[in-house]
């Protein structure tokens with residue numbers, strides 16, 4: 001039996017039973033609810049004009065985070081609360097002057113808006129930042145402000161006044177968010193949703209000949225996978241959403257894994273960090289950076305933008321398997337594994353064996369990627385990953401590299417090098433690895449490895465970079481790795497990281 005899509009918006013529960021499961025949250029807000037404060041710019045998660053805040057339960061806690069409404073399929077907000085720019089100002093009381101929220105007041109005082117098209121998106125990203133820091137009773141650093149705004153583009157005001165507003169909003173009289181009230185409301189909604197579904201049935205929504213499955217357990221998801229292998233698996237939708245908005249594809253059957261608690265956990269098992277496939281990118285990188293702060297923090301900051309990382313998952317990045325995805329090079333260099341499950345059982349394989357060719361994966365029609373297993377730090381291993389793109393934030397890699405060496409008694413015992421953007425899949429550099437194996441980690445070995453690297457790949461020229469650029473920078477990145485990890489006088493992070501200056505430092 002088809003359920004309705006149920007969510008809270010502007011204080012009341014909405015039940016949708018006739019919208020196509022391919023309809024985006026943005027389309028629904030603007031065209032059906034006529035809530036036109038939320039804007040559409042790019043319809044692909046790139047500009048932030050459509051930013052809204054979702055509130056949802058996560059392990060019994062209320063979580064609020066900014067996402068791009070333009071690429072969120074409407075059924076994915078089932079059981080959640082949606083907040084748009086219309087929600088931010090306190091309700092107007094009769095006979096009183098209009099009140100603004102500190103986010104709005106600060107933007108006004110700091111002249112943070114000109115044409116105003118981008119402003120609702122900035123307001124929502126700033127509001128999400130405000131809620132997080134109000135709840136924790138902290139103030140954001142400049143780096144945290146820049147990160148929170150990494151998904152918002154402004155073409156006329158410039159970012160300085162907007163960043164100033166982000167500081168100013170915490171100096172104004174505080175506005176409280178009814179946290180406990182929303183926690184209770186969403187708990188009640190969840191109870192109602194669970195009560196309405198027959199036991200052992202996978203809840204689903206159908207309309208206009210299309211079906212959207214919301215499995216609550218891994219078992220339900222695997223059963224749908226077995227019975228309906230043509231269903232498109234949907235995690236955060238930051239790739240799949242664009243198939244709808246940009247490629248205008250009709251996704252007739254969708255299997256959404258975002259409500260399966262078993263796939264949202266991170267745990268340490270046998271010296272591996274086991275990350276569920278539905279863990280979002282921010283949570284996954286946060287956990288990984290606890291173990292690899294030096295190696296992964298910049299990659300975390302530079303992966304897409306805050307709203308994309310709030311929605312998108314590490315599992316989706318791996319399963320999508322784009323040759324220019326940012327997680328696969330370092331995952332492969334570290335020797336990460338993936339676990340695949342079906343009703344027939346479970347298997348585990350090295351991530352590098354998962355990719356068979358361009359957009360081809362070793363994933364059977366009834367299988368689901370359930371976990372990514374990342375080795376924890378091991379003695380004598382040195383590794384780095386680097387992303388080359390035209391912008392610091394919110395850009396796709398032209399070349400993405402990862403280098404890992406095990407060095408003991410002055411010689412290289414193991415070398416693992418992986419590049420993205422250089423071949424049809426994320427691919428190891430076997431010739432360069434051979435040139436490093438058993439050698440001392442010195443400049444002679446480096447030069448031999450750089451020469452060998454030239455024979456490892458035949459990269460393409462495209463809009464992001466030419467073949468020559470890719471070849472040259474691949475060698476330069478290997479040289480950078482050497483400069484950072486050479487036994488004598490390795491360069492410090494400050495000496496190497498040209499981006500460190502504008503993003504560092506406390507504001508207050």
Ligand SMILES: Cc1cc2nc3c(=O)[nH]c(=O)nc-3n(C[C@H](O)[C@H](O)[C@H](O)COP(=O)(O)OP(=O)(O)OC[C@H]3O[C@@H](n4cnc5c(N)ncnc54)[C@H](O)[C@@H]3O)c2cc1C
Pocket residue numbers: 044045046232233234235236237238239240241242257277278281302303304305308311312313314315316317318319320324325326327367368369370394395396397
């Ligand atoms: C504006 C923007 C910027 C981006 N920037 C970057 C970037 O800097 N670096 C980068 O690497 N990527 C980037 N991406 C791509 C995207 O955000 C990532 O690939 C993200 O990790 C995808 O995760 P998702 O949960 O949204 O996947 P989805 O879109 O839900 O799914 C992606 C693919 O994986 C499949 N899939 C998902 N989960 C599973 C599973 N458990 N088992 C089997 N198949 C599954 C889906 O069917 C689909 O084919 C960007 C995207 C946008 C829109």
Ligand code: FES
Pocket residue numbers: 039040041042043044045046047048049050051068069070071
């Ligand atoms: S409209 Fe540009 S990010 Fe959504």
Ligand code: FES
Pocket residue numbers: 112113114115116117118119153154155156157
């Ligand atoms: S104020 Fe015009 S785009 Fe930002």
